Amino acid sequence: ATPTAVTAGIGRGAELGILIKKGEALEVSERVSVVLFDKTGTLTEGKPEVTEIIGEDSLVLAAALERKSRHPIAEAITRMASLEGLEVPEVEEFRSIPGMGLTGKVRSTGPDGTGSCLVLAGNRALMRDFNVPLDPLMDKIDELESGGRTVVMVAADGALRGLIAVSDTIKPGSYLAVRELGRMGVDTVMVTGDNRKTAEAVAGEIGIHNVISEVLPGDKADIVSEFRRKGEGVAFVGDGINDAPALAAADLGLAIGSGTDVAREAGEVVLVGDDPLDAAAALQLASRVMSRIK
Ligand code: ADP
Ligand code: MG
Numbered sequence: 001a002t003p004t005a006v007t008a009g010i011g012r013g014a015e016l017g018i019l020i021k022k023g024e025a026l027e028v029s030e031r032v033s034v035v036l037f038d039k040t041g042t043l044t045e046g047k048p049e050v051t052e053i054i055g056e057d058s059l060v061l062a063a064a065l066e067r068k069s070r071h072p073i074a075e076a077i078t079r080m081a082s083l084e085g086l087e088v089p090e091v092e093e094f095r096s097i098p099g100m101g102l103t104g105k106v107r108s109t110g111p112d113g114t115g116s117c118l119v120l121a122g123n124r125a126l127m128r129d130f131n132v133p134l135d136p137l138m139d140k141i142d143e144l145e146s147g148g149r150t151v152v153m154v155a156a157d158g159a160l161r162g163l164i165a166v167s168d169t170i171k172p173g174s175y176l177a178v179r180e181l182g183r184m185g186v187d188t189v190m191v192t193g194d195n196r197k198t199a200e201a202v203a204g205e206i207g208i209h210n211v212i213s214e215v216l217p218g219d220k221a222d223i224v225s226e227f228r229r230k231g232e233g234v235a236f237v238g239d240g241i242n243d244a245p246a247l248a249a250a251d252l253g254l255a256i257g258s259g260t261d262v263a264r265e266a267g268e269v270v271l272v273g274d275d276p277l278d279a280a281a282a283l284q285l286a287s288r289v290m291s292r293i294k
Contacts, residue, residue: 009289017257017272018282025268028251029286031233035181035279036224036246038238039192039199042256043174043206043276046072046239048166050080051149054140055162058154062121062164063088065102073152074102076166077121092116098242099193099216100126101152120155121164123195125214127153132160145197148205170206173277178207180280191215191223191236191246221245237271237279239263254279 006023013020020026037043053059063081066074067088081088091104101122108115120130124141127134132155134141140163144151149165178188189210190203199213212223220238224246227234236243236250239259247253247266255267258274271278 003293005289005292009285013269013282013285016278016281016285017275018278018285019257019270019272020282021268021270025252026286026289028233028268029235029283030290032186032235032252032283033233034187034189034227035177035235035237035283036189036191036227036250037174037177037208037276037279038220038236038240038243038246039190039194039202040072040168041239041259042237042243043190044168044170044202046168048072048076048150048168050076050164051167052144052165053080053162054137054164055154057156058162058164059084060086060088061106061119061156061161062152062154064091064106065094065104065119065121067091068094068104069096069102072168073150073166077152077164080164091119097122097126098218100129103130106156117157121152123151123153127155127160130155130158132158134160136160137163142197145195146201148198148201150194150198168202170202171274171276173275174206177276177280180277181283182207184280184283186280186283187232189227191220193217193242217242218245221249224249235279235283237276254282 010020066077089106094104103120105116106119144165149167152164154161188208190208191212192199196213199211203211234250235252236246237254239256241260241262244262244266253267254269255263256274257272
């Protein structure tokens, strides 16, 4: 039978916006020694905004592709394009490459008639795969990334045409979560698909010293398993589709309430208020409940 303390703990959790699906979650919480946080949508609001546009036609070219994507970056770019009243061309042979960006053929009307060019919008890895040299804008890319911006590089027919920088607001609860977990002797790690410089800049602001960046969408669960192999009790906090395997692989999966259905299903705990600080509150609640049982 479920001990009264566990039932009471689940009830108290519900009041705090910490939805505990099963009593066992309280037991494993006690063993958590490290909390891995997804970045976008978990530590940040997940609603990036365009902050800088470099290059004459970079926004219209990127928007042509991003219109077909549902990534938060895509929403920021399409919103900006419609705000500027741009007429966005059609795309053929659209492809989305997870963890890298988008490609497609955009029709163009040049002096020599109608043609089409291969357009790319994405990160360094995408540009590397298509042999697009970044030299002309390398310093600018470094500068933006060091400032915590995610830079979308835009190329057409093998040449870099410009950059679109997006910035995502850090949730106030992120700073507090890291401080509170630290006080409890629990380590914090950021795990993200974003590039190293941007990730380190954002983590630095939050106070997270351990950053695992440029993680491909399928690889987050492996990172969780690695920590577990080292003997750590691992909690993972995430919101996205690609966080679901990591949430399931962790000793304790905490899903952000407004996140994707798959993430909410994969987690043992749902943080209804979308607040990373509630991850610390969940662990504290668990330790209070468990001390009453023993
Ligand atoms: P995360 O959720 O941590 O941002 P993703 O795997 O979704 O990780 O994306 C990793 C990186 O891939 C992004 O930071 C971005 O550079 C690039 N990327 C993914 N989707 C897009 C897109 N639609 N447009 C441009 N870049 C993208
Ligand atoms: Mg996310």
